[in-house]
Amino acid sequence: MLKSKVAVQVISSGLLPEDTLMLGETLVKQYKIPQGQHILLKFGAFAQNVKIIPVAKYDGIRMSQSLARRMGLTGGASIRLQYKSGASTLVLGPLIGVLVSRDYPHMPDKPFGTITMFCKELVEACAAQGAYVYFFTPNQIGNSYDAVDGWIYSDGWRKAEMPVPDVVNNRLTSRKLENKPSVQHFMKEVKQKHQTAVFNEKFLDKTEVFDALKKDESLVRYLPESHLLRNYTLLKSMCSRYSNVFLKPVRGSLGKGIIRIVRLDPNNYQVLYATAAGTRKQQYTSLVKLFSTISTKMKTVRYQIQQGLQLIEIQKRPVDFRALVQKNKAGKWAITSIVARTAGNHHFVSNLARGGTLSTALEAVTKSNLLPSISRQDTVQRLQQAALNIARGVDMQIPAHFGELGIDLALDTNGRVWLLEVNSKPSKNDNTPLNDNKIRPSVRMMVQYSRFLSGF
Numbered sequence: 001m002l003k004s005k006v007a008v009q010v011i012s013s014g015l016l017p018e019d020t021l022m023l024g025e026t027l028v029k030q031y032k033i034p035q036g037q038h039i040l041l042k043f044g045a046f047a048q049n050v051k052i053i054p055v056a057k058y059d060g061i062r063m064s065q066s067l068a069r070r071m072g073l074t075g076g077a078s079i080r081l082q083y084k085s086g087a088s089t090l091v092l093g094p095l096i097g098v099l100v101s102r103d104y105p106h107m108p109d110k111p112f113g114t115i116t117m118f119c120k121e122l123v124e125a126c127a128a129q130g131a132y133v134y135f136f137t138p139n140q141i142g143n144s145y146d147a148v149d150g151w152i153y154s155d156g157w158r159k160a161e162m163p164v165p166d167v168v169n170n171r172l173t174s175r176k177l178e179n180k181p182s183v184q185h186f187m188k189e190v191k192q193k194h195q196t197a198v199f200n201e202k203f204l205d206k207t208e209v210f211d212a213l214k215k216d217e218s219l220v221r222y223l224p225e226s227h228l229l230r231n232y233t234l235l236k237s238m239c240s241r242y243s244n245v246f247l248k249p250v251r252g253s254l255g256k257g258i259i260r261i262v263r264l265d266p267n268n269y270q271v272l273y274a275t276a277a278g279t280r281k282q283q284y285t286s287l288v289k290l291f292s293t294i295s296t297k298m299k300t301v302r303y304q305i306q307q308g309l310q311l312i313e314i315q316k317r318p319v320d321f322r323a324l325v326q327k328n329k330a331g332k333w334a335i336t337s338i339v340a341r342t343a344g345n346h347h348f349v350s351n352l353a354r355g356g357t358l359s360t361a362l363e364a365v366t367k368s369n370l371l372p373s374i375s376r377q378d379t380v381q382r383l384q385q386a387a388l389n390i391a392r393g394v395d396m397q398i399p400a401h402f403g404e405l406g407i408d409l410a411l412d413t414n415g416r417v418w419l420l421e422v423n424s425k426p427s428k429n430d431n432t433p434l435n436d437n438k439i440r441p442s443v444r445m446m447v448q449y450s451r452f453l454s455g456f
Contacts, residue, residue: 004030004082005130007060010068010075021050021090022062028054031083039088043071044095045146045194046163052090061092072134072162074154080130080456094454096126096133096447097150097165099183101173103137111157115171118443123153125439125447131456133447134162138172138183145189164190166454168198169403169446173425175203175251197453199327199403204394204424205250206304212397213419219393222386222409222419224307229298232291234305239263239287244308247294248421249301257301260308261290310412312368317343319364321411323387324426326404329448333391335384336404336442340364365411374415383409386417394422403449404442 004027016022021041023033033039038049048067055062061081068075071092079092098119103111110116112135119135126133134150141148150162168190172178190196210226213219227234229247238245239261247259260272264283269290273280284290294303311318323338341356342364361380370379387407394402406426410418 004080005078006081008068008073008075008077008079009060009062010065010073011062013064013066016062016064018064018067019048019050020053020064021067022053022055022058024059024061025054025056026059027081028052032085033083033090034088039090041090041092043073043092044097044163044165045190045196046071050090069160072150072152072160073132074152076154077132078127078130079132080451082456093166094131094451094456095163095165096131096167096169096450097148097162098122098133098135098169098171100135100137100171101177102139103135103151105159108157111151119151120153121439121443122446125443128439129444129447129451131447131451134160134165136162138177138180141182141186145186145193164194164196166196166456167450168196169450170198170200170202171425178203197401197450199401199449199453200424201402202400202424203251204398204422206248206421207250207302208398209394209422210304210419213390213393215397216393219389219419222390222417224309224418226304226306229303229305232288232295235291235294236287238305238307239269242307246306246308247303248306250304251302259294259303262308309410309418312365312370312411312413314342314364314367314369319343319368319411320420321361321364321383321409322426323384323407323409324404324442325387325391325407326442326445327402327449327452328445329452331449331452333388333395334445335387336445338380338384338387368411369413370411370415371413379411379415382415382417383411386419390419390422403453404446 028035033052035052035054038051041048041050082091084091100112100115104113105111112119122133134152136148136150140150145164147161147163149159151157152160177183187198187201191198207228210223213223229235244260244262249257258274262270264270267285269284269287271282271284271290311320313319319340319342321338321340324336325333326336328334338361340359340361342359344356361383362376365376365379386409390407391405394405402424404426406423408420410420412418
């Protein structure tokens with residue numbers, strides 16, 4: 001099955017009937033496309049019978065304005081094309097739909113707020129690879145499972161009715177939006193009706209990830225002891241086993257709401273709360289008193305209790321690592337980037353939102369208090385291998401489709417790699433800064449994986 005990238009030319013509806021396509025003669029011969037009889041044209045969920053007219057000395061595709069409008073295609077687009085002779089179907093694509101949390105129609109220059117730059121970068125990456133992308137929000141999902149209102153970019157952002165795509169990349173950043181019945185129903189229906197591939201289809205809970213990965217013996221070595229905090233007995237047993245433990249909101253992100261408990265002596269505990277302004281400290285003379293304070297929080301927040309680790313540090317500031325792992329053009333997990341995050345002053349969590357700083361993994365490992373006998377280069381490779389192993393484990397153990405994962409790892413001073421958490425909605429501003437004229441590898445990889453999923 002041949003695959004080609006062609007330029008789309010839109011011409012006045014008066015000059016070309018809606019059910020007729022003009023296609024470069026070479027392509028018609030190459031694909032052995034029948035002339036003068038109807039074949040099926042497909043673009044995402046859009047389907048219509050058309051006749052093909054070959055055009056000499058031309059290598060693009062021409063269609064009428066009215067057909068292009070119904071397909072949501074703009075003139076000047078560059079798109080891939082394949083002909084399936086068995087089904088007499090000419091397929092254009094891939095058509096990619098990115099589900100984002102919200103749009104701001106009153107801001108035509110920045111319709112997606114802070115992620116507009118990322119969306120524009122994705123448009124450019126698609127144009128370079130012959131894919132076509134649009135963006136839509138939960139509010140734009142209607143009762144039809146054939147089309148949605150979306151945003152396309154063509155000399156500026158504008159709204160258009162678009163066919164349901166070949167691939168949906170779920171970039172919703174709120175569980176509340178993701179769990180809306182309309183969103184859940186849409187994802188289920190388009191998978192069944194149009195065989196649409198939906199990836200990163202759900203948020204991950206910390207407890208769910210650790211419980212799932214425990215089932216894989218090869219991954220247990222990366223897992224700090226970790227449980228859902230249900231009662232005082234569990235808190236007591238964890239605090240007696242480890243000199244410090246972390247309580248992490250099961251559904252938290254960006255380091256919000258993390259609590260660290262440090263045992264100073266048998267009857268003395270220091271509690272550190274991560275806040276936007278820095279670390280708030282409190283001391284307790286008994287674990288019972290400490291638990292009664294936390295149990296009021298437990299009424300509204302579920303916590304994961306986790307073994308505290310002796311993380312490597314740079315000038316007494318803890319360091320951890322964020323690996324961005326994505327599926328590539330062959331559908332296999334690959335490392336796109338791995339960066340070190342060093343906590344800001346007065347913070348014990350390293351998120352950038354909390355004043356942390358970024359560096360390369362090798363730079364951080366070299367500057368850290370890791371034992372001198374341990375090879376720095378080998379350590380970075382072990383971090384990368386751990387991220388790949390964990391991504392494969394998530395795929396095997398959690399029944400959902402993921403195409404990219406942000407995997408947070410830590411190193412202790414003996415060089416052992418530990419998993420901190422897995423994020424199924426990695427931020428697009430967290431790994432490398434946006435660059436006006438360069439498409440980031442993470443964005444290119446997303447398009448390549450979408451092409452793999454849709455057979456383009």
